[in-house]
Amino acid sequence: MDFWGRFRKRGNMIFTDLRFGTPGIPSRVQGTIEGLIEVSKLGLKAMELEFVHNVSITEEKAKVVSATREKEDVRLTCHAPYYINLNAVEKPKLEASKKRLINASLIADLCGAFSITFHPAFYLGMQKEKVFENVTKALKDVQKILDDNGATIRLSPETTGKTSQFGDYEELLKISKEFENMQPCIDYSHMHARNNGGWNTKEEFLKIHEMLEKSLGKQSLKSLHCHISGIEYGEKGEKKHQPLKESDMNYQELIDVWKEFNVAGVIITESSNIEEDTILLNNLWRKKR
Template identity: 45%
Template sequence: MTLRFGTAGSPLSTTGKGRNAGVARSIELGFGCQELEFVHGVNINDEDAANIKALANNNDFIVTAHGPYYINLNAIESAKKHASMHRIVQTARALEKCGGTSCTFHPGFYMKMDHEHVYRNIKERMKEVVRKLRDEGNTVTISPETTGKPTQFGSLQELIRLAQDVEGLGICVDFAHLHARSNGKYNTANEFREVLESIEAGLGKKHLKSMHLHISGINYGEKGEKNHLPLRESDLAWQALLKTLKEFKARGTIICESPTLEKDAALLQQTYDELGK
């Protein structure tokens, strides 16, 4: 097992059409993973999915997926709540067809409700989603993501607790989001260590060996995340973060969502590789 690097969606330099061309380009560029972006809806046909699965299997490549933005597991209206759950199920089904491992999404909003109440709502809905998928024989890990705004459910502590309470649930740690939602914290070697230590304490050492991570530059303010930035134009201490991941012997996938996609994914990969020399 290794720590793999890759882009969120097809690299910008992809010339062919379709998601499989993007995966082929990632492999050509020497990356070890890619996140399939279904952020505006889950749209992939069976043929493309089968092609991606074959490409991944033949090239020791891992695909993950990002579900639609229109998900709020804390929605009050029943229709919205069920549509949200369905979008996660659809993402996991698509990812399974692509032979992928872990599916992430932004779980929902507090809607000015008591955070403990929101936690219970989201926990029950996550249980239903996982149960439905496992009943179908779907084995994809469902990994809610740490979110970038303080109005969004998804602090590190909430997600660790959720993964403890719901069998079959993982977590996706977006370090840019952690940094933005706290308006600048989570940006020193000690703070990165605290993150990894709390994951290890909460979910066990095994979780550090199959991580689903996002690292990108980010612009933020008091209300959290504004937009992604190239790493070198951001204040994220990504070198210290990579060092800490190495120190903890973290394994899994690191997805880069910077606007420069493959340029920054390659920068992360190269910097990490050079740490060992």
């Protein structure tokens, strides 16, 4: 694909600052609109719509969300339903998975989100090359429907936390190259857990961002949609999320690396304490600037 085609498509997703957002609505309020106003008040100005269990916003409501987002200057991302397997063998299951991703993407697009992340698939014991092929094919179908509907939201497959899940970093960089408008949602904690403790030093964090730049171009560093949290893990990867301070996640050095690369976009803090860790990172980032 040609470079300028890619650049043009990504034009509205290149940011000049890095923001820290909550995974869903902050704990003190209820409702998406109230959530947007609250993150704005907290000085965070970013939030992830959590459609992980279902798409909880109607088309009508999405328009109100979009207007509020614009008024409050909140940068929005979305997390698609967990219940997706783009490598499902049975056709009805595969079609249902595509449909879930499409529905979530179209509503999130109407809300004004710039990126939607999702856990793409399970290997189901199949050869990794075959799974890559299946997931690529399914995502081409999804992308076509989004394009046909004029949706500009970016599909951002997430680096997954378990070794049974499709979505190691190299796989996602490779699949992103097959599309005009795709880049991985880097979940630093998932990478760390999947690797049973790797990807957690300054050198490794540098490498993550170098690989992104090399694979998808400099502008991808200005369009981050990433996740971080404290995490418990074992040989098979992720066990559960925990607060950053209770974990071995080396977030201080990660912040140094963000600064070094002068990244922009959104970091969603997926810890169990919702806004607490988001505010922690936002403050640390501001101090170091």
